[in-house]
Amino acid sequence: MLTYSEIMTTDLGKLATAADKWQEMAGELHKVEERYRDTVQSLTTAQSWLGETATAAHTTFAATRYEYQAAQTQARATATLLRNGHEQFTELKKQLESARADAVKAGMKVSEQGRVAYDYERLTPEERTALHHDPDGAESVRAAEAAWAEHLDGCVKAFDLADQDLKKDLEAVVKDGHGNKNDATLGTGFNGDAGKVAAADDKAEDDRTNLAWLKMKDNETLDDYVARLQRDGVAKLTGNEKLAELVAQFTKGTITAGAFAGALTSVGLYSYKLSQAIRPPFVHPTAPGTFLSKHFNMRLAGAAPGSMLSKVPPGLATALTGSDEAAMLGGHLRNGAFFMPTTAEANLVKVAQNGGLANAAKAAGWLRGAGVVGGVAATAYGVANLTTYNTDMIKADPAKFASDLTGTAFSASMTALTVAPNPVTLGLAVGTGVAYAGALVWDNHEAIGKGLEKAGDWVGDKASDVGSGIASGAKKLGGALNPFD
Structure with missing residues (x-):
């Protein structure tokens, strides 16, 4: 897995340079293919060369020209993958740099290896002493350090996933397929289908950058559509799917809890008002x-x-x-x-x-x-x-x-x-x-x-920590309240 340090120190510009070289290579291979077509392959069409050797040469020359064509396709596909990778890596690196800047602004120090620690040097001696003797303050610091570390780790993981995807695509683009016309290399030559890999990567790149994700899907309610826009928006801005899902779950949970509380509050309040309105002295609502x-x-x-x-x-x-x-x-x-x-x-x-x-x-x-x-x-x-x-x-x-x-x-x-x-x-x-x-x-x-189950587990865990004297007292209290005990 990539590290924070590797991402921050890698010169991504070399990917763009390599992409340009692969594109140039495709152009040079096209020139070679044309020369081969006009000088070597054309010999098999001459009337002076007939017989079995001419037939065999025709097949062999066609296969060789196919490899020149497949090499061009593979080179252009490689250029596309590297160019798309450069664009995505550049954006993800910006997000990591922005996350680091936000962490520093929030009072953290971030080392060259990406380790996060609270910057106590910003505090006055009196503030450091007070924080050292404040258990709640120390706990808050640890929680903040952990939260920012997790945020940075999420950005690093997003970069690493993109790197793994590029590696997988580059491996796929060099695998020669089978069955194409004039392909006689049986899986050991250049990949004439490399363009399919590049096209798929282009589509993925387009999905990341264009506004297609803003379109409403079939069998999607307006409510689901708005929720998806929130989730996908966070994912595209941060490159972190897990963070987006967490935000979506938190938002949905908060809205649901708020709606439930609002409905129950209204029921209680307006039931009381209704009773006042329909009984003397008929208080107007x-x-x-x-x-x-x-x-x-x-x-x-x-x-x-x-x-x-x-x-x-x-x-x-x-x-x-x-x-x-x-x-x-x-x-x-x-x-x-x-x-x-x-x-x-x-x-x-x-x-x-x-x-x-x-x-x-x-x-x-x-x-x-x-x-x-x-x-x-x-x-x-x-x-x-x-x-x-x-x-x-x-x-x-x-x-x-x-x-x-x-x-x-x-x-x-x-x-x-x-x-x-x-x-x-x-x-x-x-x-x-x-x-x-x-x-x-x-x-x-x-x-x-699930929430009640977790709450029950929590209560059970806490209850197990209670001293035997308190537990015994609780049993006595239960016996006093239960007339059948």
Whole structure:
């Protein structure tokens, strides 16, 4: 395997020089082939040479000319491989150099052999002493060293894999094939099929550098497409497939966990709000995302003269949190009495009906308006993603389809609740939130199971380290809690 030092010290320019020489060689071989055709091979076509010797010479001369042609093909293919290798190695070396620069910028030292160590020389004597006596700080340093070392190793491995691929292609390009017309060397001559190896390498090079990977594949949902772009983008930028996969898994896990937590939080919060809205004294629900604006307005109204809040321009506050005057246009009869909503309670549809879209925008304010725009965009994305499914894709992964479907429904219900807070939209948010959370559990049950298994192993490992006295105490406690013990 290549080392960090070998990569950083190797003159890659020699590959480009060698590629040019191989290309020149192909041109010179072409000249030789033409001379052979016109001087030697042409003898067999003369009427003065007939008989068995002429027939044998015709076959032999054709085979020799074939070798000249195959040698040209092999030389051009070798030039292509070396040129592509030079381009790829140059890019991978830049990535390694960039990774080293980032490590140094983060406070590391990187030796000529690629070993990573924290640069304590940057610290003052007092900082070094404090770090030496801080167990957590020392652990953080070791973790940072290991992380940067792994990052550099990933760049080195990516370079080594490219080097192994080039070696394999160069070995393949010199293997003479069988069965081509006029090829009489039986696998011991020049490779007339070397162009196929070069063409395959050219395609791989093209895939690395062009934008073909940005195209959406067949049987790929919009959600899968976006996730693949993230993963492939990291892979192409770093040359490190493992790092790309790690980032993709982390991103998916983070998004899934966040979506699950958001759905459950909404279910709990809006179930409580729904119970308040449908039972006396019938508390009117507020729109999602208006908690901050509601309390900001209360603090602003009660601000003491001369305080920081008293200096906030009224126009700015209204623009951020919404206009109560505009919200009043959404007033309506509720339980036999006329209800005058605040900005957090206003039904923007009713405000628009009574006062136009401009007043609806004023009633919402920037904060709530951003929530509406974001909700509409998320719902539109979800609908677009669902349209990329076909019957076969649904059958292949019904759990994923269920999570995408309920997620879109949850996004739509949350948008409706943001626009028009009322018991109906609250109920929809609760129902779709429950469905979405359940679908996420179904879709990710394997990952959850593995996580619980690991957690159980961890707990088991930790429990085995507990002293016998604590274990005995736990048993006594269990016996006291169990009436059948």
